[in-house]
Amino acid sequence: MGDMREAGRVLEALRGQSEEFTALRRDIHRHPELGFQEFRTSDLVAERLQAWGYEVTRGLGGTGVVGQLRRGSGQRRLGLRADMDALPIQEATGLPHASVHAGLMHACGHDGHTAILLAAARHIAEHGDFSGTLNLIFQPAEEGLGGAKKMMQDGLFERFPCDAVFAMHNMPGFPRGTLLLREGPTMAASENITITLRGVGGHGAMPHQAADPVVAGAAIVMALQTIVSRNVPPLQMSVITVGAFQAGVANNVIPHEATLKLSVRSLDREVHKMLLRRIKDLVQQQAESLGVQATVDFQGGYPVLVNTRAETDFARQVALELLGPEAVTLQTEPVTGSEDFAFMLDAVPGCYLYIGNGDKATGGHGACMVHNPNYDFEDANIPVGAAYWALLTQRFLVD
Ligand SMILES: [Zn+2]
Ligand SMILES: [Zn+2]
Numbered sequence: 001m002g003d004m005r006e007a008g009r010v011l012e013a014l015r016g017q018s019e020e021f022t023a024l025r026r027d028i029h030r031h032p033e034l035g036f037q038e039f040r041t042s043d044l045v046a047e048r049l050q051a052w053g054y055e056v057t058r059g060l061g062g063t064g065v066v067g068q069l070r071r072g073s074g075q076r077r078l079g080l081r082a083d084m085d086a087l088p089i090q091e092a093t094g095l096p097h098a099s100v101h102a103g104l105m106h107a108c109g110h111d112g113h114t115a116i117l118l119a120a121a122r123h124i125a126e127h128g129d130f131s132g133t134l135n136l137i138f139q140p141a142e143e144g145l146g147g148a149k150k151m152m153q154d155g156l157f158e159r160f161p162c163d164a165v166f167a168m169h170n171m172p173g174f175p176r177g178t179l180l181l182r183e184g185p186t187m188a189a190s191e192n193i194t195i196t197l198r199g200v201g202g203h204g205a206m207p208h209q210a211a212d213p214v215v216a217g218a219a220i221v222m223a224l225q226t227i228v229s230r231n232v233p234p235l236q237m238s239v240i241t242v243g244a245f246q247a248g249v250a251n252n253v254i255p256h257e258a259t260l261k262l263s264v265r266s267l268d269r270e271v272h273k274m275l276l277r278r279i280k281d282l283v284q285q286q287a288e289s290l291g292v293q294a295t296v297d298f299q300g301g302y303p304v305l306v307n308t309r310a311e312t313d314f315a316r317q318v319a320l321e322l323l324g325p326e327a328v329t330l331q332t333e334p335v336t337g338s339e340d341f342a343f344m345l346d347a348v349p350g351c352y353l354y355i356g357n358g359d360k361a362t363g364g365h366g367a368c369m370v371h372n373p374n375y376d377f378e379d380a381n382i383p384v385g386a387a388y389w390a391l392l393t394q395r396f397l398v399d
Pocket of ligand 2: 108109142169
């Protein structure tokens with residue numbers, strides 16, 4: 001594949017648009033919206049796509065937008081996805097384009113992902129040399145609310161079938177403008193669990209007349225750690241964190257109820273199933289042995305994000321063609337965070353990759369971690385990310 005001069009031309013063309021799309025990114029940054037409330041953002045996305053000749057469909061997952069462009073006689077269908085939502089964080093950057101909404105902030109760079117895909121959309125509409133169907137998927141509510149799943153429940157891949165889907169997320173701590181990819185499990189499956197223990201309350205001086213949910217809860221916290229150390233294969237990653245243990249108010253009162261809140265993560269579908277099954281069994285049997293009743297509530301989390309081999313190889317080839325080997329990390333480490341693009345990759349093959357947002361050496365805001373009040377997206381990444389999408393579209397959608 002590949003003619004380096006073509007990749008260079010795409011990059012150069014997108015650098016020529018960078019002022020417009022930096023302004024657009026900063027405009028979105030100034031007006032952050034929480035998941036499923038991306039009204040202004042989705043209006044802006046839909047208006048632009050329409051103006052550039054895309055067939056626009058709205059309403060999937062509430063505020064989701066799909067822009068479709070068909071060209072030539074090619075039968076292949078490609079999906080590119082960006083997320084649009086912000087976080088409930090009070091921005092502390094002090095930048096001129098800081099959020100104007102108190103307590104709301106684009107602290108995960110989804111403003112940048114949206115701007116990248118829009119910049120690509122315009123370039124592809126005006127100069128794209130491809131044959132097939134391009135579906136640009138702007139999804140709501142990535143931050144914990146599962147907007148990807150909502151769009152799929154509204155028929156995303158039935159109405160807009162895709163042979164492969166790709167998505168990109170910025171990654172602070174890595175040089176800006178570099179791409180990082182990994183085949184296989186790339187981001188963790190996660191599940192939130194609430195355990196309620198019901199015993200019999202009583203006087204702190206007469207424990208024999210009570211059934212103490214605090215002692216049962218303490219035993220369960222310790223026993224849960226044996227799942228990671230004794231049931232999970234030693235070469236597999238898994239985490240069980242008890243982030244909350246709530247019970248009682250007074251020294252001399254045995255409460256009748258205790259609550260535990262867990263975060264559970266792993267990088268393997270089978271291990272994840274086993275973790276959930278073992279937690280349920282272990283909690284129930286521990287509770288029973290200590291004379292209290294347990295209910296285990298699974299909140300329904302995110303699956304493990306798995307990049308498929310052929311599509312990851314393809315994504316790598318495009319990255320190498322655009323940026324050369326010095327700017328592409330071929331097998332980056334998996335991350336214990338989660339991402340709802342995992343739902344899309346459960347249904348359609350594809351690849352989720354990272355773009356470095358800057359490191360200490362390059363300075364600025366780029367090295368600050370996402371979800372931090374001082375975070376800002378690196379605007380120099382817009383032409384790089386957009387050129388990547390444009391080139392990937394040309395290489396994927398061929399007769
Ligand atoms: Zn985030
Ligand atoms: Zn994010």
